[in-house]
Amino acid sequence: MSDTEDILDGYEARSWRAAARSQRAAGRPFVLGRREGAYVWNREGTHRLLDATCSGGVHSLGHRNPAILKALRDALDGGLDGGLWMLPNAELLALQDALAAASPLQLCRSVITLSASQAADLAIAFAFRLTGRHGVVAYRYGYHGNTGFSAMATGGDSEGIRAHYNLPDGNSRFFDHYGDLDSVAALVDHTTAAVILEPMDYETFSPAPPGYLAALSDLCHARGAKLIIDETRTGLGRAGRMWMCTTDDFVPDLIVCGKGLSGGLYPVAALLTTAEIHEACINTHDYAYTSSLGGNELAAAVGCAVVAEVTSSALAASVAALAARFTQRFADLRRRHQALFSEGTITGGIATIGVRDHATAKRLANALFDLGVLPHSVSVIDPAVIKFMPVLTAGPTIADEIADALDRAAISLP
Numbered sequence: 001m002s003d004t005e006d007i008l009d010g011y012e013a014r015s016w017r018a019a020a021r022s023q024r025a026a027g028r029p030f031v032l033g034r035r036e037g038a039y040v041w042n043r044e045g046t047h048r049l050l051d052a053t054c055s056g057g058v059h060s061l062g063h064r065n066p067a068i069l070k071a072l073r074d075a076l077d078g079g080l081d082g083g084l085w086m087l088p089n090a091e092l093l094a095l096q097d098a099l100a101a102a103s104p105l106q107l108c109r110s111v112i113t114l115s116a117s118q119a120a121d122l123a124i125a126f127a128f129r130l131t132g133r134h135g136v137v138a139y140r141y142g143y144h145g146n147t148g149f150s151a152m153a154t155g156g157d158s159e160g161i162r163a164h165y166n167l168p169d170g171n172s173r174f175f176d177h178y179g180d181l182d183s184v185a186a187l188v189d190h191t192t193a194a195v196i197l198e199p200m201d202y203e204t205f206s207p208a209p210p211g212y213l214a215a216l217s218d219l220c221h222a223r224g225a226k227l228i229i230d231e232t233r234t235g236l237g238r239a240g241r242m243w244m245c246t247t248d249d250f251v252p253d254l255i256v257c258g259k260g261l262s263g264g265l266y267p268v269a270a271l272l273t274t275a276e277i278h279e280a281c282i283n284t285h286d287y288a289y290t291s292s293l294g295g296n297e298l299a300a301a302v303g304c305a306v307v308a309e310v311t312s313s314a315l316a317a318s319v320a321a322l323a324a325r326f327t328q329r330f331a332d333l334r335r336r337h338q339a340l341f342s343e344g345t346i347t348g349g350i351a352t353i354g355v356r357d358h359a360t361a362k363r364l365a366n367a368l369f370d371l372g373v374l375p376h377s378v379s380v381i382d383p384a385v386i387k388f389m390p391v392l393t394a395g396p397t398i399a400d401e402i403a404d405a406l407d408r409a410a411i412s413l414p
Contacts, residue, residue: 004031004043028369035063038394040374049369050401052390053376057233057259060349061309062391068263071305072298080297085290091300098307099257099270102242106251109278111271112295112303116232116258117145119271120196122289123254124149126273126281127194127226135191137184137225140174141203141381144196144230144256153196158380179209184216188223195220196228199244203381205352206345207244214250226253232269236260237310237392240319240348253277263306268299309393318393319348325396326351326388329403337410344385349392351399352385353406360413361386367409373402 002010008029011020023029033043040063041048054060061068075091083089092112100108113119128134138144140155152167154160155174162169171191175183178201188195195216200207213229220227229252234244236257245252254277258269273281282288293299309315326346330353334341342354355361361378365386368375376387386406390398 004029007031007043026366028366037062037064038391038398039063047372049372049374050390050398050405051374052388052398052402053374054389054391055259055264056376057236057238057389058262059264060236060238060260060389060392061263061306062393063264065263065265065309065393067309068265068302068305071301072263072265075298075301080301082293082298083296085292085294085296089295089297089300091297091304092295095268095270095295095300095303095307098304099272102307102311103255103272104243104246104251106274107255107272109273109275109282111273111278111282111289112300113258113269113271113289114267114291114294114299115145115147116230116256116269117147117150118291118294119256119258119269120144120150120153120228120230120232121148122271123228123256123273124153124194124196126254126271126277127228129281130226130277131193131224133191133193133225134171135173135189135193136171137173137175137187137192137195139178139197139202140176141178141201142197142230143202144232156380178204178206179212181212181215181219185219188219188225190224192223192225194226194228196230198230198232199234199239199247200347200350202233203379204345204383204385205347205350205379205387207239207247207347207350211248213245213252214248217250217252220253228252228254228256230256232256232258233389234350236306237315237319238349238389240316240323242311244347260310261303261306263302266299266302267293268295268303270303315392318395321396322390322392322399323348323351325399326403329399333403333406333410336407340410340413341406342383344383349390351388351390352379355384355386358384360384363413364406364409367412368402368405371405371408373405375402 008020034041138153144150173187255272344352
């Protein structure tokens, strides 16, 4: 069995070089070994991390969640496999019905894909067809994927790949201030097919201001554009409700869902929309969306199990308890280290704590790794915050582990 250094050498020689070099530059090489619930271990079993990133929500229900594992094993043992894409399957219908039952009544149709990038790509294609336009407006620091139209709608310098691949960018416009309606209104015109954004600022994890998303919906409809809400990170119970955007009283034209729908075990994502939009885009062309593996029987079985878990009262109670503990413990940290920490935001299982500057935030994040906590990331824009997106099913004590590690990290700073 190859050890960590052998694997990093392999990445440098013939795979994703940046992944190896970033770990070595930080002096923290780590290759996944055992994983269970809220924790992961390195291959050697010498370093355990509390997973507070969950790959942006992929493992929201925990690594190797028993209920999701059982659904996948039952599907395999029951004779299912990747299916034949041109033949209908009952499991796909079951997942589509489950998503409809868990969503606003108008969003009663879905298309099941392999990834959220593909779902976002398809949502933008839907908007092109419905409006006859080709312009897309997005938040510069959002992230919607790295394929096709989703990549063209991702504008950040660090994660965006438009310039790297010389993708067409004449139809993409980006606003810089999340929550500012006027900055969006200045870009939406007769050429705009869609506005796409998440219900929180992806860089700071700050939720949309009250009424902002509803006002965006009104703006889009008044100007003939479609509103796409990307719930890849925020949906499926992460924010304390099925869809974070439903804090406002409106219904988007399309919702992108992914990451957590896989249960961390089998690729599955979805695009949710209305019956009218679905009919116009999917059922007026025999091959409007086809995928050899998208919506296959195994994917649908896993997706159904995930929807059952995230719509349960048990998960809602767990997320509420986690948010309450984060609120209490982060307030204590701000009192203990007033010159270092400031207020962040806590929305269900999405939590941040403010730090006096970005450089200090990065040092604290590195210290957290050494102390056994893997944070999601550090914001690259103001305000400087350390971001956490932990497992939702592990109970509120993981907030204590994160806060205790932050306290020790703060004390260790010179």
